[in-house]
Amino acid sequence: MASWIGMINRVQRGPQVEQTAQLVISVVTITRAALTHSAPELRRELLFELVSNEGIRIFPLEDSDLVDPPPDNPLMPEIERIVKDKLGADTRFSSRVGGVAGFWISFNIDDDKYWLMLERERLSGLTGVQWLGWATVVGVLSVLGAALISSLVNLPLARLTAAAREIAQGKRPSPLPEKGSKEIIEANRSFNQMVDDLQQVESDRAVILAGISHDLRTPLARMQLELEMAQLGNEAREGMQSDIAQMDAIIGQFLDYAKPTETATFVPIDISGLLEDSARAAERLPGMKVKCEIARDILVMGNATDLRRVINNLIENARRYGQTPGTDVTEIDISLRVKPTGHGKRALIEVQDRGPGVPADQIEQLLKPFTRMDTARGQANGAGLGLAIVERVVSRHHAELSVGNREGGGLRIQIAMPLAE
Template sequence: MKFPFPLPFSFRIASLKSGLFWRTFFLLGALTTTSMTAWVGMISVVQHEPQVQQISSQVISVVTITHAALTHSAPELRRELLLDLVSNEGIRVLTLEDDDLVDPPADNALMPDIEKLVKAKLGEDTRFSSKVNGVSGFWVSFKIDDDDYWLMLERERIRGLTGIQWVGWASVVSVVSLLGAAFISSLINLPLRRLTQATRAFAQGKRPDPLPEKGPIEIMEANRSFNQMVDDLQQVESDRAVILAGISHDLRTPLARMQLEVEMANLSNDAREGIQSDIGQMDAIIGQFLDYARPTEASSFVNVDVSELLRDTAHEAGRIPELRVSTDIADDAHVMGNATDLKRVINNLIENARRYGRTPGGDATEIDIKCAVKGTHANKRVVIEVQDHGSGVPDDQIDQLLKPFTRLDTARGQANGAGLGLAIVERVLQRHGAELNVSNRDGGGLLIQIAMKGL
């Protein structure tokens, strides 16, 4: 069993990383990123040559047309032509001077191939620059007669020289892909989360709402099977209650007749006491069966004052001559539960200690009952301990104690009963969402510890 209170932060983080939602999300995200990277790489390779051809042709055409326009225009009209090129076409033509401050051309995958094609058409002495005298643009040199000139094209007209647009589009696609991965992961995880919550509620003794029988066929079949299982188990519980009521009546009625007949029969005191003892044991065994099978409904849980319950139980046990009960019970220990069932748990533990926990060589059984409240308000736990001072149990046989119909006679002495005492304890505590821990006590004896969520 597990603690019902909040888990440590590190454990929650580990669960988050290993959850189905995040695994699906990361797998879809990785797949999308890999696909997008491959797509961008493929597009870059495929369009490299056409883009180089397009940009080179554009640069060659602009330089050639500008060269022809300046060569064939009248000298007095050249200034007006240059102003028109700047204002209408975004083309600037300047005289190339030896003292010009020239930056190298843009460093990208296209530029070397562009330079090669342009130089093949305009001449090997053609120069390129990304900035001349502090002015950014796509600069290329050309000659008119013996004079050198700079021609500048605005960068907007030369597409594909930078990867900014690719990065922008890739970012948009990545965000959209991750949102899609989160949405798909939620759709996949939602039915499983519903099933988990319903299973947890059913394990705590509650009847969960029927799961929706729709969606993918696998989810639909799983939900339908779970709903059918809940209905079947509820029917089994109902049938078992009827059967147990019949067993209680059919067996205890003849036992009561036998008890009456023994009282009225002409028997010796030893024979009468022996038969009465056997009848009492049979009645106790029937009671154990009923306690083990009796369901504990979560709807019956109320605020139980564990401190008061333990004090009352210890006081009642202290009346038994062969028991010596010592207590160390904290005040204001409260839990949600069924007070009758919790008292039955403590009584079973005390009876178990009385039968099997007698101090070696002693004339009585010593039992220690402790209760402590641990943790903060949001993570409060009530820890109950019942321990005896007997011979204990071999460590390799402790797990056997909680199994129904099991008695470790060789370790704990000869026993009467069905061997359901600790099995009943575990069954009741499991329905209360508590943890049961059985171990050997330091100094001898058995230590039984119960941890429950406190209020």
């Protein structure tokens, strides 16, 4: 806007000076010619005609006239120069003569001197309203141009953001167009390459995990078979069977943690029925006491196998670490209800135990892979992937996981899942 105002002022200056000077010269020349060639008896009517129709007044120039300086206008020096070149160097200018304001120019007819007064409105440039109108037009055009440029810049960034969000949700985004500015082309090309690399990593991981499953579990099965056939005492046999079962469980945890959750397989799941099945299975375990408050017929979008694994991991985590202090019993409370949130209604799943809990400053460590809070939750065997698997699956289901200590002792785990449409 500042550049535009300066440019208009610069471009307008020359034409306005020339136009104003030519107007003054023309008016003075025509008026002088009319007075010179008119009959003396008709001059009074001529002067009245000039005043009434053209706004031009003629006064005799007296030496005693009170004359003010010319109008204080940045264009005035150039106007004076052009007018004096045409009308003579003795031409005078004034903004007020005898207390009457106007644009005053002197001229001579033979030896007589006169003042010619023009109304200032005829010599003014752009008015404030005109400047405001032009400024509004240019401002609107500038905003439209800025909006167009902004959209051209933001559209590739919006595509990149949407594609990154799809990757975070476990989806494979469509390749980004490699066109536009150099920076956008480089960013999109690098992003597309990253997506391909991630896909290759996923494929390689699937192959490696399949190999691990085959290469490790086959020897474990052989060891289990040889153990059954070996002549060993009951104590030694049970110890080795426990070790083999533990290794098999750890391998299963690795596979569960690395297994991707495909969002394309999501369907409406009766989470109420799934929780009830898991609770009944938990009640059959020795030393388990389960209390349920499960709302009926609540549906969520997800993968039934993965959600069942999540619930079972939470129950197993509570069974291992949540024994009520001073007893051999593990008390678990499982609840399900619909809760309004800022993102709409959510299915709120809660699994709570009455164990020793976890120190508040170590709760965040629970969700990290290969982490066990042995000091707070008791000694246990495993790879420390139970809650890490839960966190990984929950995030792929666009749900929220919250871990904290319950009042009165024990650990409380909450999962808030979007309801199925």
